[in-house]
Amino acid sequence: MVQLTLDLVAKSVAHKNRNEGNLGxxxxxxxxxxxxxxxxxxxGDFSLCKNLRVLYLYDNQISQIQNLDFASNITHLYFQNNCISCIENLSSLKNLEKLYLGGNCITVVEGLDKIEKIRELHIESQNLPPGEKLLFDPKTLISLAKSLSVLNISSNNIDELEExxxxxxxxxxxxxxNKLQHMKNPLMGKKLKKWKDNS
Known part of the structure; x- marks a missing residue:
């Protein structure tokens, strides 16, 4: 398999002048x-790319989010269709606005409580163990309360939206x-109407 390193980045970018100083x-x-x-x-380590704003890593075999501490300028992160089971190591991405995690193996939405600017979270179609549903960490939900405006949780065996x-x-x-049948909670009905009115 392949590790994401500066070598891989250097090979993948179209750069006419291959002299080392200019490449850096x-x-x-x-x-x-x-x-x-x-x-x-x-x-791996590709921390030389300090001005990175958008990173496309979808359709790979990545199992762990790591080594992104340097990337405080990232606003868009595309991790769809990998093997990620845990949302972690993102707290230094203070400018992250859009996070795409569909098609992974995540069972709990967590680890986003330090990111205050996130506006979109796409976490649809997780490869969940049989009979399990996608769960939400209350701390993460509270931290997303003011910033999150777009949420995709399709195909995750979810049976209620109250939280x-x-x-x-x-x-x-x-x-x-999902497995949504009816909205029992009248407060949730009002919230759904508000969401609908805002769209």
Missing amino acids: QYLRKITHLNLADKNIDAI LSVLENLSYLTAVD
Whole structure:
């Protein structure tokens, strides 16, 4: 398999001048990096890319989010269709606005309580153990309450939405292909109406 390192980044970026000094300067300046579908299974050190804003790592074999502490400028992170089972090591990404984690193995939405700017969370279609549903850590939900406006939780065996009522600025919720039957809680009905009115 393949580890994400500066070597891999250097090979993947189109850079005419391959002399080492210029390449280093170039890597420090890049803002978008597309390493989708490269058989990457681990994130190593590529901390020279300090100005990174958007990182595409979907369709790989990554099992752990790590080594992104340097990337405080990242606003968009694409991790769909990997092997991630835990949302972790993202607390230094203070500018993260959009997080794409669909098609992984996550059972609990957690580890986002230090990120205050996140506006979109896409966590649809997790590969859950039989009979399990996607769960939400209350601490994380409270921390997302003011910033989160888009949430995709489709295809996760979810049977109720009551705990999401703390998300006061949610304007777009996608929850298709779950196990929702009816909304018993009248407070939740009002919240759903508010979300609908905001959209």
